[in-house]
Amino acid sequence: MASNGVxxxxxxxxxxxxxxxxxxxxxxxxxxxxxxxxxxxxxxYIHSQEAEGGKLIWVNWKKEGVEEALLSFHKGSxxxxxxxxxxxxxxxxxxxxVSLLITSTSVKDQGEYTCDVMTDxxxxxxxxxxxxxxxxxxxxxxxxxxxxxxxxDSDSGYPEGQLRWFDEFGTEWTKSSQMEAKKTExxxxxxxxxxxxxxxxxxxxxxxxxxxxxxGKEEEATYTVQEPEKTGRAQGNKVDGTTKVVAPLVxxxxxxxxxxxxxxxxxxxRSQLVRRFSIxxxxxxxHQPVDPCDSHVEQGEDxxxxxxxx
Ligand SMILES: *[C@@H]1O[C@H](CO)[C@@H](O)[C@H](O)[C@H]1NC(C)=O
Ligand SMILES: *[C@@H]1O[C@H](CO)[C@@H](O)[C@H](O)[C@H]1NC(C)=O
Ligand SMILES: *[C@@H]1O[C@H](CO)[C@@H](O)[C@H](O)[C@H]1NC(C)=O
Ligand SMILES: *[C@@H]1O[C@H](CO)[C@@H](O)[C@H](O)[C@H]1NC(C)=O
Numbered sequence: 001m002a003s004n005g006v007x008x009x010x011x012x013x014x015x016x017x018x019x020x021x022x023x024x025x026x027x028x029x030x031x032x033x034x035x036x037x038x039x040x041x042x043x044x045y046i047h048s049q050e051a052e053g054g055k056l057i058w059v060n061w062k063k064e065g066v067e068e069a070l071l072s073f074h075k076g077s078x079x080x081x082x083x084x085x086x087x088x089x090x091x092x093x094x095x096x097x098v099s100l101l102i103t104s105t106s107v108k109d110q111g112e113y114t115c116d117v118m119t120d121x122x123x124x125x126x127x128x129x130x131x132x133x134x135x136x137x138x139x140x141x142x143x144x145x146x147x148x149x150x151x152x153d154s155d156s157g158y159p160e161g162q163l164r165w166f167d168e169f170g171t172e173w174t175k176s177s178q179m180e181a182k183k184t185e186x187x188x189x190x191x192x193x194x195x196x197x198x199x200x201x202x203x204x205x206x207x208x209x210x211x212x213x214x215x216g217k218e219e220e221a222t223y224t225v226q227e228p229e230k231t232g233r234a235q236g237n238k239v240d241g242t243t244k245v246v247a248p249l250v251x252x253x254x255x256x257x258x259x260x261x262x263x264x265x266x267x268x269x270r271s272q273l274v275r276r277f278s279i280x281x282x283x284x285x286x287h288q289p290v291d292p293c294d295s296h297v298e299q300g301e302d303x304x305x306x307x308x309x310x
Contacts, residue, residue, distance in 0.1 A: 024045065024048070025043055025117060025124040026042070026045075027041075029127065031130050032132075033102065033109060033132050034132075035105055035106065035132055035133065035134035035188070038101060038105070039102040039105045039130060040087050040099055041099060041100040041101075041113055041115070043098050043128070044096055044099065045098065045119070045124060048122075054121030055120045056117070056118075056119050057120055058117070059071075059073040059074075059115075060072045060074075060116040061084070061113065063111055063112070063113050064114075065111065070084045071086065078091075083102060083103045085101050085103070086101065098115065100113070102130075105130075106132070106186065107134075107158055107187030107188065108187060109132060110130055110132040111129070111130060112127055112129055113130060114128070133159070133212070134156060134158040135219075136161055136210040136218050136219060137156055137157070138221060139152045139163065139210055140153050141206070141208055141221050141222075147196065149197070150194070150208075150223055151192065151195075152165070152208035153190070153192045154190075154191045155184075155190040155191070157188060158187065158188050158189060159212075159213040160189045160191075161213055161218070162211045163179050163193035163209070163211075164209050167205070168203055168204055168207075173195060176195060177193045177195040178193065178194050179191060180192050180193070193208065203225065204224065204225055205224045206222070207220055207221070207222045207223075208220065208221055208222075
């Protein structure tokens with residue numbers, strides 16, 4: 001019994017020394033994960049030469065503020081929360097690459113992690129930080145003619161970014177705008193910004209750019225103000241609306257007038273024919289003195305006309 005106790009004590013001392021000397025963890029302390037994509041938190045342990053061949057006892061991956069281990073290997077079996085696994089596809093105890101793979105990175109995955117490894121020849125523990133980013137969508141700009149306001153929306157980014165306005169000459173108008181950042185259920189941000197156009201200070205185009213938290217431009221969109229200016233455009237729309245109603249009326253009106261004219265013409269012709277038959281001699285008599293004159297005019301003998309009349 002006594003020898004057993006000595007053996008235990010000896011093992012304990014051996015492990016304590018090993019802790020410091022025989023196992024080293026190689027990690028990258030700072031990592032950036034992309035939202036919705038895989039994230040790799042690297043952790044590889046190496047033995048010193050004296051400890052070569054040491055057997056793995058456990059691996060524990062924990063996250064700050066989370067009680068349960070996300071991934072652990074202990075007493076020959078691996079347990080993992082869903083969405084977490086060893087990065088090596090068919091990891092076993094002979095593989096010293098115990099890196100953690102996060103299948104689909106979300107905003108809540110951001111934080112401090114610890115990779116904790118114990119072997120029979122030593123132990124090691126290291127901190128790893130994961131920062132999550134999500135690129136903002138291309139902005140969409142809408143114009144509200146009622147309030148003469150441009151509205152720019154850019155969604156689903158992380159961390160909180162900024163929307164900025166520029167005119168076609170590159171002058172910034174952000175100070176005249178109001179921005180709002182809404183946090184979505186998934187922890188991402190939806191940005192929206194309003195820029196009210198003042199009368200007489202309207203440029204022909206406005207660009208809305210989305211910048212990430214570190215000031216890098218991600219996306220942009222340009223809105224071209226319709227010519228003539230906004231108020232004119234609203235009136236133009238009204239005219240268009242009126243035209244739509246008036247146009248058919250004009251067409252129908254012209255048709256009716258045309259029809260009436262045609263009827264009048266036909267009526268006149270008919271009455272002329274009737275008159276020709278009934279009072280033809282009288283008309284002929286009326287016209288006779290003029291007719292030769294006309295024929296002479298056509299021939300260019302202006303003078304002969306009054307002569308013949310006389
Ligand atoms: C550990 O394994 C992962 C997944 O296979 C790989 O991407 C990474 O490069 C490995 N790290 C080292 C140091 O071998
Ligand atoms: C561990 O994996 C390696 C390579 O994937 C394989 O060659 C080896 O046989 C495996 N060992 C055990 C104990 O499963
Ligand atoms: C944020 O934007 C996304 C994509 O446009 C949309 O589906 C979601 O409803 C928005 N959430 C909020 C809180 O505005
Ligand atoms: C911000 O954008 C710049 C340029 O696109 C990029 O290099 C940087 O990594 C981004 N930073 C973040 C926190 O997304």
